[in-house]
Amino acid sequence: MTSNPENAVGARTNVKPRLPALGRTVRVYRSRIALASVILLLIAITATQSSVFLTVHNFVNVASQVAVLGVLASGTTLLMVSRGMDLSIGSSLSLSGMVLAFVMLQGAPIWLAIVACLAVAAAVGAVNGTLASYSPIHPFVITLGVLTLLQGLALLVSQTPLYGLPNEFITWGRLKFLGLPIAVVVFALVALFCHILLRATKLGRWLYAIGGSESAAHLAGVRIRTVKIGIYTLNGLLVGIGSILLVSQIGSAGATMGAGQELSAIAAVAVGGTTLAGGKGDMIGTLLGVLLLGLISNALNLMSISPNWQYVLQGLVIVTAVMAQRDAK
Amino acid sequence: MTSNQHAAQFNGFLPQAAGIALSATGICRHFGATQALDQMELQVLPGEVHGLVGANGAGKSTLVKILSGALKPDSGTITVGGWHGESLTPRRVQQLGLATIFQERSLAPNLTVVENIVLGRERTIAGLFLTPDHQQHDVEDVLRRVGLNVSPMTPLSQLSPAAQQLVEIAKALYRGARLIIMDEPTAVLGAAETIRLLELVRDLSSKGVAVVYISHHLHETLALSDRVTVMREGRAVLTAPSNSMTPQTLVEAMIGRHVALARPTQLKLGDVVFSARALGQGRRLFGINLDLRAGEIVGLTGLVGSGRSRLARVIFGAEQPDSGEMFLFGKPYHPASPAEAITLGVGLVPEDRKTESLLQQMTVAQNVTLTRMPATPYCGFIRLGEEQRTAMAWVKRLKIRSALPGFPVSTLSGGNQQKVAIARWLHTKARLMIFDEPGQGVDIGAKEEILQTIGALAGDDCAVLVISSDLEELTQVANRVLVLRQGRIAGELTGAEVTEQRVLELAMGTTLPVSMDEPVA
Numbered sequence: 001m002t003s004n005p006e007n008a009v010g011a012r013t014n015v016k017p018r019l020p021a022l023g024r025t026v027r028v029y030r031s032r033i034a035l036a037s038v039i040l041l042l043i044a045i046t047a048t049q050s051s052v053f054l055t056v057h058n059f060v061n062v063a064s065q066v067a068v069l070g071v072l073a074s075g076t077t078l079l080m081v082s083r084g085m086d087l088s089i090g091s092s093l094s095l096s097g098m099v100l101a102f103v104m105l106q107g108a109p110i111w112l113a114i115v116a117c118l119a120v121a122a123a124v125g126a127v128n129g130t131l132a133s134y135s136p137i138h139p140f141v142i143t144l145g146v147l148t149l150l151q152g153l154a155l156l157v158s159q160t161p162l163y164g165l166p167n168e169f170i171t172w173g174r175l176k177f178l179g180l181p182i183a184v185v186v187f188a189l190v191a192l193f194c195h196i197l198l199r200a201t202k203l204g205r206w207l208y209a210i211g212g213s214e215s216a217a218h219l220a221g222v223r224i225r226t227v228k229i230g231i232y233t234l235n236g237l238l239v240g241i242g243s244i245l246l247v248s249q250i251g252s253a254g255a256t257m258g259a260g261q262e263l264s265a266i267a268a269v270a271v272g273g274t275t276l277a278g279g280k281g282d283m284i285g286t287l288l289g290v291l292l293l294g295l296i297s298n299a300l301n302l303m304s305i306s307p308n309w310q311y312v313l314q315g316l317v318i319v320t321a322v323m324a325q326r327d328a329k
Numbered sequence: 330m331t332s333n334q335h336a337a338q339f340n341g342f343l344p345q346a347a348g349i350a351l352s353a354t355g356i357c358r359h360f361g362a363t364q365a366l367d368q369m370e371l372q373v374l375p376g377e378v379h380g381l382v383g384a385n386g387a388g389k390s391t392l393v394k395i396l397s398g399a400l401k402p403d404s405g406t407i408t409v410g411g412w413h414g415e416s417l418t419p420r421r422v423q424q425l426g427l428a429t430i431f432q433e434r435s436l437a438p439n440l441t442v443v444e445n446i447v448l449g450r451e452r453t454i455a456g457l458f459l460t461p462d463h464q465q466h467d468v469e470d471v472l473r474r475v476g477l478n479v480s481p482m483t484p485l486s487q488l489s490p491a492a493q494q495l496v497e498i499a500k501a502l503y504r505g506a507r508l509i510i511m512d513e514p515t516a517v518l519g520a521a522e523t524i525r526l527l528e529l530v531r532d533l534s535s536k537g538v539a540v541v542y543i544s545h546h547l548h549e550t551l552a553l554s555d556r557v558t559v560m561r562e563g564r565a566v567l568t569a570p571s572n573s574m575t576p577q578t579l580v581e582a583m584i585g586r587h588v589a590l591a592r593p594t595q596l597k598l599g600d601v602v603f604s605a606r607a608l609g610q611g612r613r614l615f616g617i618n619l620d621l622r623a624g625e626i627v628g629l630t631g632l633v634g635s636g637r638s639r640l641a642r643v644i645f646g647a648e649q650p651d652s653g654e655m656f657l658f659g660k661p662y663h664p665a666s667p668a669e670a671i672t673l674g675v676g677l678v679p680e681d682r683k684t685e686s687l688l689q690q691m692t693v694a695q696n697v698t699l700t701r702m703p704a705t706p707y708c709g710f711i712r713l714g715e716e717q718r719t720a721m722a723w724v725k726r727l728k729i730r731s732a733l734p735g736f737p738v739s740t741l742s743g744g745n746q747q748k749v750a751i752a753r754w755l756h757t758k759a760r761l762m763i764f765d766e767p768g769q770g771v772d773i774g775a776k777e778e779i780l781q782t783i784g785a786l787a788g789d790d791c792a793v794l795v796i797s798s799d800l801e802e803l804t805q806v807a808n809r810v811l812v813l814r815q816g817r818i819a820g821e822l823t824g825a826e827v828t829e830q831r832v833l834e835l836a837m838g839t840t841l842p843v844s845m846d847e848p849v850a
Contacts, residue, residue, distance in 0.1 A: 202702050202709035209699060212688035219647060219685055220699045220753070221671035279690045 031273055035288050038321055039295065046299035053302055060180065066294035067183035068093075068249070070287070071242040072265040073272075074187075074194040075235035077286045080269055081198065082207040082231060083214070083278025086128055087143040089239045089265065091150035093258030096121040097243040098154045101162035101253035110169050118240035124150065125236015129229035147262070154255040161254040165247070173248025183245045190238060195283035207231060211278025268293050271321045292321065349408065350375040350508045350539040351396070351427070356405035358391055358563075365391040366402065367563035373508060376537045378530055380550040380571060383560030384583050384833060385633050385798045389543055392560070393512050396541075397429040398422040410507070428501030429510040432517075434493055436485055436500075443468045443481035446500045471499040475529055491522040498529070508539040515546065516634065527553055545632050547576040547837050561585050580837065584829040599623030601659070602792035603644070603675075603761050608653035613639050614816045617653065621761065621792040626783065628807030628827075629796045631836050636816040637796045638680060641763045644794075645677040646670035657761070671700055676759030678750050680766040680796075686750045687738050694720035694734035696749050700757045723752035728778060744775025751782060762786060763794045768802045780806050800829050812836050 046053045072089055079086055100117035104110060128146055132139040175182045198204040206227050209217035218224055247253045272289030274281025296317055300310045349372055356369040366388045373379045383389050394400040396407075398417040406413060409425040422428075436445045446468050468481050477495040485493060494514060501509050511530070515523045530540050530553060544550045550557060551571045559567040559582040567582045601620050608617040614636050621627055631637050642648040644655065646664025655662045657673055664670035667677070679685035687696050694716050703715040720734035727748045732741055738749055747767065754762055764783060768776040783806055787793050797803050803810050809823040812835035820835040 200711050200713060202704050202711060205695060205699070205702060205711065208691060208695070209688050212690050213684050215685050216679075216688055219645070219667050219677060219679055221666075221668040222699075223666065223668050279688070 032285065032288075035271065035273070035285070035292070035321060038317070039288065039292050042292070042295055042299060042317075046295075046302065050299070050302040053299065058298070058302075060184070062291075062294045062298045063184045063187070064181045064249070065298070066290050067181070067187040068242045068246045069261065069264055069268065069293065070187040070290045071190050071238055071245065072261055073268040073286050073290050074190050074283065075238035076262075076265045076269045077272075077274055077281060077283055078194060078198070078207060078231050079235055080266075080274045080276065081211050081278060081281050082228065083211040083276075084132060084228065084232065085139045085143065085266075085276075086125070086232065086235055087140065087262050088124065088128060088146040088150055089235070090258040090261040090263075091147050091154060092121055092124045092236065092239045093243045093246065093261055094253075094255055095124070095150045095154040095157070096240050097247045097253040097257060098157040098162065098255055100244060100247055101165055102157055104165055104169060105162060110166060110172075114244060117244060118237060121240030121243065122233050122236040125239065126229060126233040128236070129232025132232060133225040133228040151256070151259070158255060161252045163252045165251060165253075169248060170251050173245075173251070183249055186241065186245055190241065191283055191287060198282055203227065203230070208279055211280070213279075264293060267318050271318055289321075292317065348375070349373070350377075350410075351541075352406075352408040353392075353396065354406050354408075356392070356395060356407075357403045358395065358400065359403060365563055366395070369405070369560070369563060370565045370568075371541075371558060372568070373539050373541055374556075375507070376534050376539055377555040378534050378540045378542055378553055380554035380557035381541055381543045381560065382545070382547060382550055382557065382579055382583065387560040387583070388563040389560055390512070391563075393429060393431075393510055393543065396422075396427065396510060397431075423504055426505050426507035427510070428504065428506035428508070430494065430497045430501070430512065430514055432513045434490075434497065436493060436496060438486040439484065441482050441484050442472070442479060442488070442496055445485055445496060446471065446481075446503050448500075450504070467503065468499075471502045472496075474502060475499045476525065490517040491519070491526075494518070494526070495529075498533075502538075506538065508541065509533065510541040510543070512543045513545065514542070515544065515549065523549075545837055547579050551576065551579070559583055576837070577834075580830060580833045583833060598625050599790055602657065603662075604656045605644070606654045606656075608640075608643065608650050608655065610639065610643060610648065610650045610652075610816075612816070614643065614650070617818060619811070619818075621794060623760075623790040623792050624787050626787045626793040626795060626807050628803035628810035629794055629813065630798060630800065630803060630810060630832060631813030631819070633798070635813040635836065637813055638765055639816075640813070641677055641679075641765050641794070641796060644670075644761075644763060645675055647677075671757065671759075674758070674760035675763075676700075676754035676757055676761070677763045678747075678754060678765060678767060680769065682743070682746055682750060682770070687746055689739040690737060692735050693724065693729070693732050693738050693741070693749055696738050697723050697734075697752045697756055700753055719756065720752075723749075723756060727752055727755075727782060742772070742775075744771040744779070747771050747779060748775065748782075751779065755782075755786070759791065761792045761794075763796070765796045766798070767795065768797065768799055776802070800827070800832055803827070814838055 043054075052058055072093070076086070076089070096117045099120045100113050103113035103116045124146070128139070128143055131142045135142065173182065177185050198207065206217065206222045209220065209222055210224055210227060214224060243258070246257060250257070268289035269281070269286050270276070270289070271292055272281065272285030272287070274285060293314070296314050297310055300313060305313070351371070351373040353369065353371045356366050357364070358366040369388065369392060371381075371392070381389060391400065395402050396417065398419040398421060401416040404415070406415065407417060409427060412425055417425075437448065440448070443465060447464050452464055465481055472479070472481065475495045475498050477492060477499060479488065479492065485496065488496065494517065498509065514526055518526060527549070530542065534540055542550060542554055551574060554571045556568060557571045557574055557579070558565050559579055561583055566585060600623055602623050603619070603621040605617050605619040608619070609615050617640060629637055629640070639648065643650050646667050646669055657675070662673065664673065664675070683689065688699070697720045698716050703712045703719060704710060705712070717734045723729070724732050724734065729741070729745045729748045729752070732745055738746060741749065751767070767779050767783065771779065780802065783793060783795060795803065795807055804827050809821055810827050810832065811821050812819045812832055814836055819838065822831055822835075
């Protein structure tokens with residue numbers, strides 16, 4: 001062997017290019033840029049149509065509108081990176097919110113209601129995780145069944161919305177930190193937590209490995225079942241947090257308030273570049289995806305476009321954004 | 330009218346009176362840099378049983394795929410009956426009356442026997458609705474011919490593997506096959522079932538259906554066939570009447586050369602690291618006794634499907650044995666999962682780099698450190714800087730070319746990917762390493778370096794098991810070579826005994842197994 005190849009390697013290593021730890025290639029950046037451009041374009045067009053759009057107040061408004069969706073999308077990102085899926089998060093959101101309100105209306109202390117709400121949501125996640133890791137059936141199908149089941153349970157708690165929650169809880173939900181509603185702060189913390197988890201912890205690394213190839217991860221010593229159950233449970237916990245935010249925002253709990261949220265969350269994550277095939281994706285993409293969904297409905301509202309057209313346009317933008325990322329696969 | 334004629338006439342094919350049933354000449358096919366078939370020649374006469382043998386990688390599977398229309402050859406001519414052309418399609422294959430019985434069943438398990446047999450040939454009303462009778466009469470006819478005594482309405486999944494194979498043959502006959510290629514048909518069969526199948530093949534042949542019989546069982550092939558063709562390195566090196574050949578002469582033809590093989594320097598052996606006693610698993614592994622010492626490299630070879638990779642997976646905890654015992658460093662060892670095996674100091678580089686070994690979307694650094702990440706003891710935060718430095722050190726040490734720790738591993742060549750896979754286990758500091766086909770899909774230069782790395786590992790007092798079909802590779806690194814045959818250790822060869830002739834004889838069973846590792850029945 002000649003010494004040339006070694007020198008070549010040596011020369012390159014001295015340059016020490018600072019590549020990101022997650023090894024995103026230029027191609028991934030390209031799709032990220034495409035998504036950011038779509039968002040900027042949307043902002044530019046809307047700004048010409050509405051004078052209130054480009055105000056701090058409006059952006060805070062958008063942020064608080066997407067806070068719950070963002071929390072759900074964060075958990076969904078963790079699942080989808082590991083090639084998992086939980087369709088029951090929408091009805092789990094409803095059920096745990098109903099439990100929260102119900103317990104408070106029984107006169108129990110607020111902290112107890114919150115614990116009960118989180119416990120229900122986490123238990124749902126744990127059950128989904130156990131089913132997903134011990135059964136060969138795709139989690140899509142399993143959690144589709146769980147979705148219906150939980151919806152039924154939520155309606156059994158009460159068919160009519162639960163009003164009259166304690167004032168303490170309502171005021172707590174209107175608190176602000178540095179001018180930001182508490183829901184936005186919680187969303188930011190959840191997103192940061194998931195970002196660090198994915199990027200710089202062993203658990204995060206295992207999620208990418210399982211999503212990339214379950215058999216390779218298994219043969220590299222990753223305890224697949226433990227990790228899966230853990231991550232579905234964590235996702236459940238995040239759903240519980242989302243439901244506390246939602247109930248505090250609207251001041252009541254309804255048995256169908258979470259319906260369809262799972263699809264919005266999956267859409268936001270997919271728009272952000274996390275594929276259903278697993279093994280890739282990150283929180284930054286998800287944040288962009290959530291932002292895009294929030295901006296679309298905000299922009300259309302400001303332009304007074306009817307909600308029916310909003311659905312159509314929202315769907316078009318999602319499909320376009322996902323197609324634009326096709327090359328990143 | 331015999332049932333044979335019935336089926337043939339029904340499908341509009343008249344029996345070929347004379348001439349050649351199938352002729353393939355000058356068939357070439359390459360995959361990347363590998364020439365899988367190189368001017369392959371095969372002539373099959375009507376009604377003859379034609380044996381086809383060759384070592385792993387001789388090109389049999391490629392030939393079968395070409396003759397079943399699944400692959401296009403690069404060049405060559407195929408003649409069947411009156412038709413000739415360069416390549417076949419699955420549709421043309423059917424029209425010409427060719428059929429292939431693959432090792433893996435190609436039937437739909439959820440359909441019934443009759444639905445499987447008529448699949449794609451259903452008689453319909455207006456091209457949409459199935460006729461009520463389902464051509465049941467003709468189907469019963471072919472089932473009788475293959476000697477299968479089940480109701481045509483039985484769901485296929487309720488049949489044994491042997492019966493399913495008969496359904497495949499019945500399906501071929503129903504389609505009027507004049508030539509049936511059988512790829513390792515007895516691999517899934519027990520002794521009695523094998524005898525029945527061999528009788529069926531003779532019966533088909535006497536009725537004018539030619540059979541190309543591919544098998545690793547040389548005795549069986551010679552006893553059954555009229556003529557036999559030996560393949561080596563993508564060519565037919567010999568075609569001769571079977572009664573003029575012996576298993577030994579077949580093996581000689583399969584090897585064809587006597588290469589002077591390099592011997593590894595004798596290393597000094599340490600304590601026994603791993604041992605297995607009477608290890609068994611289902612119908613795959615039987616009575617495996619094995620001792621691996623520190624500083625020793627043991628080669629493990631055998632035909633594909635002889636249980637080599639399975640043994641590796643059992644040792645690594647990826648599969649569980651049914652019987653027998655294992656010991657690691659003298660203590661009982663029953664790993665429930667690879668994770669447990671890894672914590673006890675065992676490592677495995679699997680054969681399939683793409684799906685079992687490396688994570689293609691992850692970076693070189695992430696792949697190297699996957700089993701032992703530099704992380705904080707609590708919360709498991711990865712020290713990303715240290716991870717990059719660790720990976721860089723391995724990139725340099727194993728000369729992983731044009732790779733930076735942050736590159737996705739998928740951008741690397743096969744040889745460099747294999748080095749990343751090996752670096753993972755060097756980094757984990759495994760004390761017992763198993764390499765499954767470490768040189769597969771790797772260029773010569775990288776292969777040399779990988780073998781050196783494996784040698785150095787043994788020098789570091791690691792116990793090493795190397796699984797390979799490549800004897801040159803094995804003789805280069807291994808101190809001794811174990812040969813597996815049908816889940817049993819058929820023999821152990823050391824030093825000058827390790828020749829291709831001896832290995833193939835043991836692997837194919839032309840001689841009685843060496844006594845030492847014969848299981849206690």
